[in-house]
Amino acid sequence: MSPDVTKRISALAEKYYPEMVRLRRTIHANPELAFEEYATSSLVAETLEKLGLEVKRGVAKTGVVASLRGSRSAGDSVVALRSDMDALPIQEATGLEFASKNPGKMHACGHDSHTAIGLGAAMILSELKNELRGEVRFLFQPSEERNPGGAPYMIEEGALDGVSKVYGLHVLAQADAGTVGFCPGEMMASADELYITIKGKAGHGARPHHTIDPVVVSAQVILALQTLVSRNLDPFAHGVISICSVHGGFAPNIVPPEVKLVGTLRAMSKEWRRYAHERIHEIVNGICYSARAEAEIKIDLGYPVLVNDEAETVFAEACARELFGEESVFRAERLMGAEDFAYYLEKVPGTFYRLGIRNEAQGITADIHNDHFTIDESSMKAGAAMQAYLAVRGLEL
Ligand SMILES: [Zn+2]
Numbered sequence: 389m390s391p392d393v394t395k396r397i398s399a400l401a402e403k404y405y406p407e408m409v410r411l412r413r414t415i416h417a418n419p420e421l422a423f424e425e426y427a428t429s430s431l432v433a434e435t436l437e438k439l440g441l442e443v444k445r446g447v448a449k450t451g452v453v454a455s456l457r458g459s460r461s462a463g464d465s466v467v468a469l470r471s472d473m474d475a476l477p478i479q480e481a482t483g484l485e486f487a488s489k490n491p492g493k494m495h496a497c498g499h500d501s502h503t504a505i506g507l508g509a510a511m512i513l514s515e516l517k518n519e520l521r522g523e524v525r526f527l528f529q530p531s532e533e534r535n536p537g538g539a540p541y542m543i544e545e546g547a548l549d550g551v552s553k554v555y556g557l558h559v560l561a562q563a564d565a566g567t568v569g570f571c572p573g574e575m576m577a578s579a580d581e582l583y584i585t586i587k588g589k590a591g592h593g594a595r596p597h598h599t600i601d602p603v604v605v606s607a608q609v610i611l612a613l614q615t616l617v618s619r620n621l622d623p624f625a626h627g628v629i630s631i632c633s634v635h636g637g638f639a640p641n642i643v644p645p646e647v648k649l650v651g652t653l654r655a656m657s658k659e660w661r662r663y664a665h666e667r668i669h670e671i672v673n674g675i676c677y678s679a680r681a682e683a684e685i686k687i688d689l690g691y692p693v694l695v696n697d698e699a700e701t702v703f704a705e706a707c708a709r710e711l712f713g714e715e716s717v718f719r720a721e722r723l724m725g726a727e728d729f730a731y732y733l734e735k736v737p738g739t740f741y742r743l744g745i746r747n748e749a750q751g752i753t754a755d756i757h758n759d760h761f762t763i764d765e766s767s768m769k770a771g772a773a774m775q776a777y778l779a780v781r782g783l784e785l
């Protein structure tokens with residue numbers, strides 16, 4: 389690849405910017421929820437077919453996988469670039485001219501722009517095809533927002549076969565448009581759902597000695613579960629347990645038969661995640677035993693911990709500096725949120741990074757998952773250029 393490749397990629401990102409805006413607005417106006425991305429994936433597949441890529445539709449139900457093979461030597465490296473396509477069940481309140489036409493559905497997490505950026509990167513890389521070696525594989529996946537996520541199904545259906553590196557990005561409302569942020573190592577948490585039912589013995593509230601009161605037991609359980617983080621986790625490590633819903637009882641003088649607790653467990657390491665599951669069983673069962681109550685514990689596994697490969701993150705950060713200059717690169721913070729890109733990173737080294745989309749002067753400050761969320765669209769140039777450059781450089785190594 390010629391030494392002026394960063395300039396050429398930036399110029400190509402500029403050239404395809406109007407097309408990215410058109411695609412993003414089309415997708416934004418027609419949001420589809422997890423595993424229902426039919427119109428979105430058709431638009432994606434058609435756009436990629438027009439570019440002459442090998443396109444596979446219907447991967448993981450509504451996903452698309454496309455290959456761009458470089459014509460320079462037969463290199464067998466494969467770099468994968470991932471975009472997620474699903475919207476959220478939110479009623480949009482932005483008032484934008486291209487606001488959602490689907491009531492109760494909205495692209496409030498920026499996946500419309502992730503998709504347009506993925507297509508923009510495909511346009512840029514198609515123009516560099518003669519100088520590319522190896523294969524760039526574009527993964528347009530369904531359902532990032534809803535457990536169990538589209539990623540495990542994409543992997544099951546071969547999306548990562550032969551892939552040596554994988555890169556993905558997510559918009560960040562706290563960073564200015566045109567900047568990119570990186571975080572080596574653990575970046576996002578695992579997220580498991582807890583469903584605990586405390587079963588006692590119902591009876592008269594004035595005769596508690598004839599009952600086994602699940603309300604008192606659940607109060608003890610809720611407090612004791614807080615020791616999971618305060619007493620069972622290295623103070624230098626991170627984890628959260630929150631019981632977010634408590635349901636039981638119906639009258640002031642009746643001890644109810646049971647109380648249901650629902651909550652979330654977030655871990656930053658898979659070892660502690662496993663340990664926390666064990667301790668939840670011990671703590672809940674132990675307290676129930678002492679009260680002669682019974683517990684039913686169900687832990688629904690969510691996405692795993694997202695761990696960025698250290699070397700790949702350093703590499704990507706260096707690429708960003710070459711492309712945009714030092715002032716546009718920041719250190720991204722860890723988040724206790726979860727992201728199914730974690731599944732790809734369990735299989736293949738790579739990195740997941742942040743793309744700033746904020747523009748205070750234009751009033752673009754709302755956070756993701758908010759009904760006023762939108763982006764400074766110029767950030768898509770940086771996103772597409774970055775993804776394209778990572779593929780170019782990643783294939784050269
Ligand atoms: Zn989201």
Ligand SMILES: [Zn+2]
Pocket residue numbers: 497498499532558
């Ligand atoms: Zn998202």
